[in-house]
Amino acid sequence: MDIFDRLKAAAATDWQGYVDHSFVRQMGAGTLPQAAFRHYLVQDYLFLIQFARAWALAAYKSRTLADIRAAQAGLAAILDETELHVRLCARWGLSREAMEAAPEHQATVAYTRYVLDCGAAGDLLELHVALAPCVIGYAVIGRALAPEGVEALADHPYRDWIAEYAGDGYQQVAHDARRHLDELAARSMTEQRFADLVGVFGKASRLEADFWQMGLDADHT
Known part of the structure; x- marks a missing residue:
């Protein structure tokens, strides 16, 4: 069992609340309202800008x-x-400039700033643990939503999104992130510290679930 599996098992309730969220299940079934998905995409674009900063911080650390x-x-x-x-939002006439000009939802701010704070106040291992539910979790979700492969999705309404994260390219990104997390843990993790890292992983997973919920709530506003 690698460090990711240990963290996932120790924060099982938070993890399941994220990867088995209603947003994910509806997307897999193809029943997710388009308005919910569109709102999520715009916020996730803003989210990724902040996560790019987190990866830049990882380089600095x-x-x-x-x-x-x-x-x-x-x-x-x-x-x-x-x-x-950008490609997906262009279907609804949303430009890159319009996406970047959108206000950040509080769920976006809460999650991204939490990760950045983990990186600023903690070490490289803590930052990568905070990143793991997103980086590795999306690969897990993508694979779960395409159990028979991307081609089997046919004309699924969310095929492009699922294919991105179920595809070999992103699966390799997650594999590499998981291996690197193991290497960092081997260098600097003690069993005493593990409990603190579980707290970080669990919090990040809960913030991921809140992010999905933000998308669902947008369909009712």
């Missing part, structure tokens, strides 16, 4: 070239993700 390269890869993956959002 790094003391080895290997850690800096890992942060560079994470930052590159985030920038690639933003392009998916």
